[in-house]
Amino acid sequence: MRTFETTQAFAKKKDEQDPLAAIRNRFCIQEGVIYMDGNSLGMCSVDAKEALYDVIDKWEKHGIGIWDIENSKYFMYQNVLGEKLAQLIQAKPDEVTVMTNTTINIHQGISTFYHPTKERYKILVDDINFPTDRYAVDSQIRLKGLDPDEAVKIIHSQDERTLDEAAIIEGMTEDVALILLPAVLYRSAQLLDMERVTKAAHERGIIIGWDLCHSIGAVPHDFSKIQPDFAVWCNYKYLSAGPGAIAGFYINERHFEKEPGLAGWQGNKNATQFKLLQAFDHELNAHGWQTGTQPLFSMAPLEGVLNIFLEVGMEAIRTKSLDITAYLMFLADEHLTKLGYEIGNPREDSRRGGHVSLEHPEAYRICKALKNHQVVPDFREPNVIRLAPIALYTSYEEVYQLVEILADIVRNKEYLDYSEERTLVV
Ligand SMILES: *Cc1c(COP(=O)(O)O)cnc(C)c1O
Numbered sequence: 001m002r003t004f005e006t007t008q009a010f011a012k013k014k015d016e017q018d019p020l021a022a023i024r025n026r027f028c029i030q031e032g033v034i035y036m037d038g039n040s041l042g043m044c045s046v047d048a049k050e051a052l053y054d055v056i057d058k059w060e061k062h063g064i065g066i067w068d069i070e071n072s073k074y075f076m077y078q079n080v081l082g083e084k085l086a087q088l089i090q091a092k093p094d095e096v097t098v099m100t101n102t103t104i105n106i107h108q109g110i111s112t113f114y115h116p117t118k119e120r121y122k123i124l125v126d127d128i129n130f131p132t133d134r135y136a137v138d139s140q141i142r143l144k145g146l147d148p149d150e151a152v153k154i155i156h157s158q159d160e161r162t163l164d165e166a167a168i169i170e171g172m173t174e175d176v177a178l179i180l181l182p183a184v185l186y187r188s189a190q191l192l193d194m195e196r197v198t199k200a201a202h203e204r205g206i207i208i209g210w211d212l213c214h215s216i217g218a219v220p221h222d223f224s225k226i227q228p229d230f231a232v233w234c235n236y237k238y239l240s241a242g243p244g245a246i247a248g249f250y251i252n253e254r255h256f257e258k259e260p261g262l263a264g265w266q267g268n269k270n271a272t273q274f275k276l277l278q279a280f281d282h283e284l285n286a287h288g289w290q291t292g293t294q295p296l297f298s299m300a301p302l303e304g305v306l307n308i309f310l311e312v313g314m315e316a317i318r319t320k321s322l323d324i325t326a327y328l329m330f331l332a333d334e335h336l337t338k339l340g341y342e343i344g345n346p347r348e349d350s351r352r353g354g355h356v357s358l359e360h361p362e363a364y365r366i367c368k369a370l371k372n373h374q375v376v377p378d379f380r381e382p383n384v385i386r387l388a389p390i391a392l393y394t395s396y397e398e399v400y401q402l403v404e405i406l407a408d409i410v411r412n413k414e415y416l417d418y419s420e421e422r423t424l425v426v
Pocket residue numbers: 101102103104129130132133182186211213214234247
């Protein structure tokens with residue numbers, strides 16, 4: 001049971017007692033700015049920046065030789081990064097690789113596993129996931145000559161916030177071939193019971209892939225227990241690898257013999273790759289799902305920042321993340337609910353990810369006012385203010401200040417100064 005107090009002195013005391021407080025200095029904190037958007041685009045770190053500059057220097061010095069130096073480290077860079085990422089999700093080192101972006105990795109996963117038959121041809125999804133996942137599913141179905149209206153099975157959210165695992169499992173009928181679900185819902189921060197859902201899918205002979213975009217780097221996963229078929233994620237949210245950083249891809253080792261849905265020369269066995277044979281012979285691990293040449297500059301920051309994650313460890317990160325988000329909910333209950341704010345995420349530790357989903361009918365204009373107060377929030381239609389105090393770099397005192405600002409904006413009706421017209425990104 002956590003106990004919190006409402007005073008600023010209490011926030012300061014929490015920071016003094018925070019075992020991760022020193023790690024904050026490894027991040028490029030902007031003086032005076034309260035950054036609450038690390039679940040959308042994680043903050044730059046000194047480690048990430050140095051790793052990137054280092055690769056630029058090596059390119060300058062070695063030219064094409066960069067592929068060969070340091071025992072071909074950069075030619076095998078996906079292996080280096082895959083091994084590090086695997087530790088965050090308790091996967092085997094060769095079950096993880098990095099490539100392209102999340103959306104393409106969903107296409108890669110589905111095109112590898114989705115071979116519809118007359119009897120089994122549906123893909124099961126939900127209706128509150130981030131939409132790119134759905135766009136990918138629909139287009140993969142069309143590529144097979146089928147109609148998404150018939151081949152997509154949608155599990156509906158009853159409250160527009162959360163999904164019911166029992167309803168998902170009930171939806172696993174004999175016509176379902178594949179399931180794609182988010183581990184943590186991007187709006188409500190609900191964490192699904194991945195082990196239960198995966199087990200139910202496998203008992204029914206269904207392939208299941210998980211989207212970890214909103215969980216990796218905030219929630220530790222144990223893939224040695226969950227044993228999903230495949231998983232995808234971006235590395236630029238909690239993992240802070242930079243805007244548009246290369247994405248993650250996991251494939252369970254029991255599928256290494258399967259033919260990659262999207263093949264390319266970088267997926268060929270290293271031993272024969274440069275023989276440039278016409279017949280594709282893929283590496284029998286996750287790297288066999290590579291396609292083209294790797295973008296080193298989108299990878300280097302990930303190497304730098306992953307060293308921080310491995311140094312601190314996911315358990316310590318999760319412990320602080322749960323505590324600091326609980327603190328934010330405590331202050332919200334004390335000061336914000338009476339001003340029309342509502343907490344939209346599940347309350348139980350086992351059912352929530354790394355952000356707090358604060359709802360308010362004026363959420364959009366409140367977010368604009370927050371920016372004027374040097375707070376960086378994240379608005380999601382229609383009424384959600386996503387606030388992510390990040391374990392590695394957010395202080396308790398920042399959370400305290402954030403809640404004061406949120407209260408003032410509504411109490412003083414400051415949001416009325418802003419237009420409701422939407423701008424392009426946030
Ligand atoms: C952020 C996010 C993505 C991002 O996809 P990209 O292809 O990397 O732009 C995809 N799916 C979910 C669930 C996300 O939260």
